[in-house]
Amino acid sequence: MSKGSGKTSKDCAVDAFRGGLALDLALSYTDWADECFYLPRESSSEYGRYRSARTPFVREILDDLSPMSPAETVVLIKPTQTAGTTIGLIFLCGMIDMYPGPALMIMPTDSMARSFSKKKLAPTIKAVPRLRSKVKEQKSRAGGNTILQKDFPGGSLALTGSNSGASYRSESIKYLVLDDFDGFELDIDGEGSPEELADRRTGTFPGRKIYINSTTTTKDASNIERAFDHSSQGYFHVPCPHCGGLQYLTWGGKDTDFGIKFERNEAGEVVDCWYQCEHCHQRIDEHHKTAMCAAGVYVHRYPERVKTRGFRYNALVSPAGWVNSWAYIAKKFLEAAAELKKGNPQKYQVWMNSFMSEPFEQVGDRPEWATIKARAEPYQALTVPAGAMILAAGVDVQHNRLAVSVWAYGRKEESWLIYHIEIHGDPMHDDVWQQLDLLISGTFPGGGVQHHISSVGVDAGDGATTQAVRNYCRTRAPKVFALKGSSTPGRPVVGAPTKQDLTWNGEKIEDGVEMWPIGTDTAKVTIYTRMKINDPGPGRIHTYVGLDDEYYKQLTAEKLVTRFVKGYPVREWHNVRGSKRNEALDCAVYAYAAAIRAGLPYLDLKSELKPPPVVRRPAKNHAPARRKRW
Numbered sequence: 001m002s003k004g005s006g007k008t009s010k011d012c013a014v015d016a017f018r019g020g021l022a023l024d025l026a027l028s029y030t031d032w033a034d035e036c037f038y039l040p041r042e043s044s045s046e047y048g049r050y051r052s053a054r055t056p057f058v059r060e061i062l063d064d065l066s067p068m069s070p071a072e073t074v075v076l077i078k079p080t081q082t083a084g085t086t087i088g089l090i091f092l093c094g095m096i097d098m099y100p101g102p103a104l105m106i107m108p109t110d111s112m113a114r115s116f117s118k119k120k121l122a123p124t125i126k127a128v129p130r131l132r133s134k135v136k137e138q139k140s141r142a143g144g145n146t147i148l149q150k151d152f153p154g155g156s157l158a159l160t161g162s163n164s165g166a167s168y169r170s171e172s173i174k175y176l177v178l179d180d181f182d183g184f185e186l187d188i189d190g191e192g193s194p195e196e197l198a199d200r201r202t203g204t205f206p207g208r209k210i211y212i213n214s215t216t217t218t219k220d221a222s223n224i225e226r227a228f229d230h231s232s233q234g235y236f237h238v239p240c241p242h243c244g245g246l247q248y249l250t251w252g253g254k255d256t257d258f259g260i261k262f263e264r265n266e267a268g269e270v271v272d273c274w275y276q277c278e279h280c281h282q283r284i285d286e287h288h289k290t291a292m293c294a295a296g297v298y299v300h301r302y303p304e305r306v307k308t309r310g311f312r313y314n315a316l317v318s319p320a321g322w323v324n325s326w327a328y329i330a331k332k333f334l335e336a337a338a339e340l341k342k343g344n345p346q347k348y349q350v351w352m353n354s355f356m357s358e359p360f361e362q363v364g365d366r367p368e369w370a371t372i373k374a375r376a377e378p379y380q381a382l383t384v385p386a387g388a389m390i391l392a393a394g395v396d397v398q399h400n401r402l403a404v405s406v407w408a409y410g411r412k413e414e415s416w417l418i419y420h421i422e423i424h425g426d427p428m429h430d431d432v433w434q435q436l437d438l439l440i441s442g443t444f445p446g447g448g449v450q451h452h453i454s455s456v457g458v459d460a461g462d463g464a465t466t467q468a469v470r471n472y473c474r475t476r477a478p479k480v481f482a483l484k485g486s487s488t489p490g491r492p493v494v495g496a497p498t499k500q501d502l503t504w505n506g507e508k509i510e511d512g513v514e515m516w517p518i519g520t521d522t523a524k525v526t527i528y529t530r531m532k533i534n535d536p537g538p539g540r541i542h543t544y545v546g547l548d549d550e551y552y553k554q555l556t557a558e559k560l561v562t563r564f565v566k567g568y569p570v571r572e573w574h575n576v577r578g579s580k581r582n583e584a585l586d587c588a589v590y591a592y593a594a595a596i597r598a599g600l601p602y603l604d605l606k607s608e609l610k611p612p613p614v615v616r617r618p619a620k621n622h623a624p625a626r627r628k629r630w
């Protein structure tokens with residue numbers, strides 16, 4: 001970019017600062033930060049005086065956020081823990097000091113905005129001497145307004161969450177920060193995408209600046225990838241210390257002649273790690289990194305896009321001394337790749353997103369139902385196969401029936417379906433719930449002992465039956481819990497529960513039932529990935545002989561598709577059977593969530609074999625009446 005401020009004017013401005021004079025010459029945010037910015041001890045591992053030389057990949061981003069750049073929108077795809085937040089803080093603090101105006105910062109949720117304001121922004125303002133007298137601490141406005149506000153001479157900064165749509169509609173603003181953009185609600189209160197709303201809000205302001213940043217998530221549904229696609233698409237390139245060839249440092253891979261290479265000892269630990277130049281193929285050691293990055297530049301794919309600038313860097317250019325050394329990233333890669341092999345894609349996705357700044361390509365192909373059926377094994381329904389340690393049930397609630405699956409889980413998340421049933425009847429009446437009680441309070445033989453179901457997740461997502469589900473779960477907690485599916489990609493399979501409960505009359509019940517959010521997209525990707533595993537062991541999904549075709553058709557009923565809403569891609573799971581049933585898949589998702597809630601992730605941590613939770617008493621008849629057995 002063209003900085004606009006020549007060396008002389010910058011020097012003059014710096015002198016003006018040093019002399020304590022009012023600012024009358026333009027200074028870029030990079031130059032301002034080197035002179036005036038401090039990172040607070042409370043929130044930074046590297047606190048104290050800011051030095052832009054430490055993170056050279058930040059400079060051009062700050063320069064384009066400065067008034068002398070023609071850029072209006074700056075899009076950044078970043079790894080986690082590497083300068084992303086600092087850029088936003090410098091932009092906001094420098095703005096308050098030099099170019100004040102009305103500003104708005106939006107984060108995914110109100111609570112994140114609150115936490116950022118308290119833990120990052122406030123300590124930073126205190127740590128920057130030039131701001132101390134300009135920004136006064138201010139409490140939230142009265143009247144239930146949740147927006148946080150900082151006032152200063154010449155402007156104000158409001159902070160809010162993308163989940164509070166009303167805040168977008170207030171007065172127009174000059175500076176906008178969309179932080180952690182992939183966590184945003186896509187369509188706010190039916191008013192369109194956050195970008196459209198933001199565009200309307202800043203539209204009339206000359207010299208407006210919009211800073212959008214995030215780590216990326218999944219390819220089809222990433223907000224930040226979409227914004228980056230429309231930008232100049234700059235990648236931070238560094239020169240090879242041997243041949244001088246510029247390149248964007250990237251992972252490469254086992255079969256590439258460039259990228260991160262490493263050697264391991266017999267224990268599998270990374271003992272040597274280096275980068276292979278993509279031009280001369282010579283070995284580049286990590287001690288070269290500081291000098292390489294100091295000479296780094298962004299190479300823009302569409303340099304003519306001067307209004308919308310895009311930047312991308314990954315953790316391979318982290319400053320020396322930070323935790324993200326090449327060897328550390330290689331170690332994390334090996335851990336994530338091992339999990340992926342076992343059918344657990346989440347860790348690999350996190351590694352791709354947080355270290356490589358690359359999106360994760362979802363594995364959503366529909367498994368063939370007949371293939372899964374042909375693999376069924378000759379163990380008995382209602383019995384617990386060897387290796388299984390946790391029993392969990394998932395209940396899907398329909399208007400005229402409950403669909404229930406009981407799954408058994410063992411180490412490395414190997415799983416066995418041990419029963420699937422439909423209980424017919426109206427969920428508004430007690431009858432179906434009594435039959436469910438019979439099933440989930442029963443015992444299941446296996447290995448000479450009787451096993452109990454330890455966790456039951458019941459779908460409370462259908463408005464018509466929500467209250468009936470809550471009533472059922474309230475008296476059976478904590479073993480039985482109400483859940484609600486969230487189809488947003490990247491959500492954990494089991495989220496943090498919220499207390500929400502009302503009586504039939506709509507009055508709030510103290511100590512009411514908890515509602516557990518379930519990341520259905522994440523769970524379905526995991527289950528579909530695992531259905532392709534053929535060998536017994538980690539992640540393998542087993543079914544028993546005797547289930548009919550309908551069960552398998554339901555289990556494989558959904559397909560991951562990308563749909564366009566107002567021109568934006570939205571990832572969705574579609575029932576390929578049209579209006580036909582798909583409950584078996586939902587039951588598998590809910591049972592998996594129930595098992596996680598019951599401690600499934602901890603099974604593998606207990607390396608000393610502990611006997612499975614058993615109750616030594618004879619089996620009673622646990623099969624409910626009026627059942628339809630698969």
Ligand SMILES: [Zn+2]
Binds near residue numbers: 282
């Ligand atoms: Zn080279």
